Amino acid sequence: MRVSADDLRVRLQGRPILDGVSLSVGEGEFVGLVGPNGAGKTTLLRALAGLVPPSAGRVLLDGRPLCAVSRDERARRLALLVQSAGIGWPMRVSEVVALGRLPHRRAFAALSEADHAAVARAMARVDVTHLRERTEPSLSSGERMRVLLARALAVEAEILLADEPITALDPAHQLDAMDLLRAISRTGTGIVAVLHDLTLAARFCDRLVVLHGGRIVADAAPALALTDPLLRQAFGIAVLRGTHADGSPYILPWHRAGHTREDDHDPSGPDPVRAPDRS
Template identity: 50%
Template sequence: MAIVAQGICVSLGGRCVLTAADMALQPGEVLGIVGPNGAGKTTLLRVLAGLLRPDQGSVRYDGSTARELGRRALARRVAFLAQDGAATWSLSVEALVGLGRLPHRPPFGAESEADRAAVANAMALCDIAALAGRTLGTLSGGEGRRVLLARALAVDAAYLLADEPLAGLDPGHQLETLKRLRTVAAGGVGVAVVLHDLSLAARFCDRLLLIHRGLRIANGAPGDVLDDAALADVFGVSVLRGQRDGVPFLLPWQPIDARGPTHDGR
């Protein structure tokens, strides 16, 4: 049981974005997808969600292709939270979260008890029950991100793909969001999340996939993937490392400048 992608190649606008990318997402794990801007992280996530057909390669969902499953079954199995997933409809927060249940309902079908329970659970998990009657336009950016995460969670899918869900969130809500994703994974859901904060990725993810220039550079435990050599080669930074309560952390410290020492001489 897993989402398995093999040999994924994608070109967009005449530029090769992904080259022979392989990956797997297992139930019950949090997989962090990391890499510099333009590395191909979002493209890979869109391929996994069935929103973008690769030029080469294949994706299987628990052994079946997207074509074999069909669009509605795939939408029930895989929930996708887009990086630019803003919604401008004049819907209440509760109704917007309820859109996550559409793959489970027949066309024009009425909301079921299971739908209402899934929406309530998702809103409670994202701490937005108090916002139920408001519209997205009246919320802060951070509140809106939590609403969109709740919509994805309401799908009650086997896999959740989240593209930069921490964007626009303050530090406290970043931590709360990652704790929520860990809670979801503990319930058996496979979670793949694109992250830019390497320290949070190392702390909250079971496994990391490092992508650079469309290539898979490393795949494994955070401590193995985020070694000094990879951070220097891929991100061009040196880091400080430490430990708190038995949990290791890293802090990007300064860019590595091949032309000479930085301004502070170190």
């Protein structure tokens, strides 16, 4: 399965948010969406899910216009984790996670054995099984985020779209979540995740798509995408680079980088960086 954006443009309240965005994500890929605040990351994710209508361009699911795919099929094949999503009433954690099975059930039907098994797998993967009898109001923000991630995983969709999946998690659970997302991608699920932590994004993702001013300015492996000039121009930062004892490279955002007057007023942003053509 593959979800794609083709010259996608989105305007919200008359203001351009995305400007000619094209990308494609297929099975087994773990793609990080990164960029400064207001770059259009969440809007792009919601557009890929069919929740934001494009003003131009289109979203494709396996080559078919997303608008031509039924809601039921979308719900089974595309799972969405929205960072700001609330639960709304005091449901038990097990019931919240079970909501992820709705696309696989008839209206008002009881959970099947397959549903129960999927819910149990999702809770175990995100380490919330011990919370199963707790209700939503009693959860911390980090626990709530893990429960919402479990709900998205319970769908067992072919593509997972995750908006800031490690927000509010402590460092140990951030590492667990990134490890889990990478492991899920290795089983064939395509994952697109909005991330703010460049260190973790560079370490765990196969590709990074960098947005700046509503445009893609890099779409490549982390080492190719996060160049010093791009980080300076898109994020306004300088980084430290190093190599772990196991040979893995890493970067650490270190301080703000000064922009030239030309950089500050250049509407086009950094020169685009692209991975080599894989076709």
